[in-house]
Amino acid sequence: MRFVDEFRDRKIARELGVQIARLARPDRAYRFMEVCGGHTHTIYKHGIEDYLPPNITLVHGPGCPVCVIPMGRVDDAIFIARQPGVILTCFGDMMRVPGGCGSFLDASAAGADIRMVYSPLDALKIAQRNPERRVVFFAIGFETTAPSTALTLLKAAQDGVDNFSVFCNHVTIVPAIKAILDSPDLRLDGFLGPGHVSAVIGCRPYQFIAEHFQRPVVVAGFEPLDILESVRLLLEQIEQGRCEVENQYTRVVPWEGNPKALAVIRETMELRPYFEWRGLGFISQSALKLREPFSRLDAERIFRLPGVRVADPKACQCGEVLKGVLKPWECKVFGTACTPETPIGTCMVSSEGACAAYYNYGRFHRESVAEAVR
């Protein structure tokens, strides 16, 4: 059954590829950024670029929350983990992310109590079961994840769990896109908007890209055909001289987003004036912190964090990769000094990072191209 399905998909993919090739003018180049790491993963895994004419390039964006955590925040978290009685909890992807003085994995090997959880609610449960310990949840993620942290905070406040706190590192996608559009070293012709982030924030927040920066945006699903269809929609807009936000992923993304999720974020969190993104530097109003009424649950106020800024390693070119200026394999340490087992930069850590996705599927991808040609 699977094979039949795959075959059908491949046929549709080819058809879409033909339509795309017809729409794309041979005398110009198109650069589209996929903002979300989930898209990057699909693109490499399924060799999407094979279906596109050579003058269309997909540029990988900054939409992997693990990839954009600056070193200093990892160090701050390790500082917290080393305080007496603390249990630091985090998602599994964070364990290998390098800070200035090692990763969570290193800190845990050195005796810190760091535990992986699937959900922030599991972290809260650990706190309830260990009343004598101080349990800190290392919160990361875009707007997809922030509502979960928000509801967990509300529950912690409601149940009076006072040995629980959140180290908030939530970031927001729109200011990052704006920073990339403002940066002079990059020319982009359009965006594939993130699918699951948009399930929360809806499509409206991208309108400034279309209106102010005159670039089309298509909110895209994660399957290979979704991506191809979205590229086709982008080209269609360009050819018809339109510049709009379109929603290809209506199956999941309502135009207005999820109002309940937005409301709980707003209730518990507010924008920071600025936040550092690994490789991208400081971006104003690009991250969330806890609101004053939740200060008793705010690890940043409970612990006196060193908050030292750590420069990225010299060899690391994650910033260029995150901005789409470099392709992963163009980084000098790619696949040699920097691999998923011993990552130097964050893009190699998470399976949604561009470097890891290319490392894992690049070779497979080249083989499949050879096969297709044969």
Add this chain to the structure above:
Amino acid sequence: MCLAIPGQIVRLIPDSDLATADVSGVKRNINIGLVSQEGIAPGDWVLIHVGFAISKVDEQEARTSLEFLQSMGKAFTDEMTAISGDERGS
């Protein structure tokens, strides 16, 4: 960690925002507080991200995206390990 995986609601847990969902054969409790305004009932499909339902989807969408996620290999198996490993040890 950014993955959102479809799961089917098996039963609602009374007097709470919780429901038991079947995610690719694994049963676990999830929070449905973010989608409760959509009137969730047993049999419905939702997209689940870090233990929370973030949107309601139809069965067709749930099944195709589950199939797609399974084809992703490691990213999917990692997520499933995380889902099934929740309440142990904590």
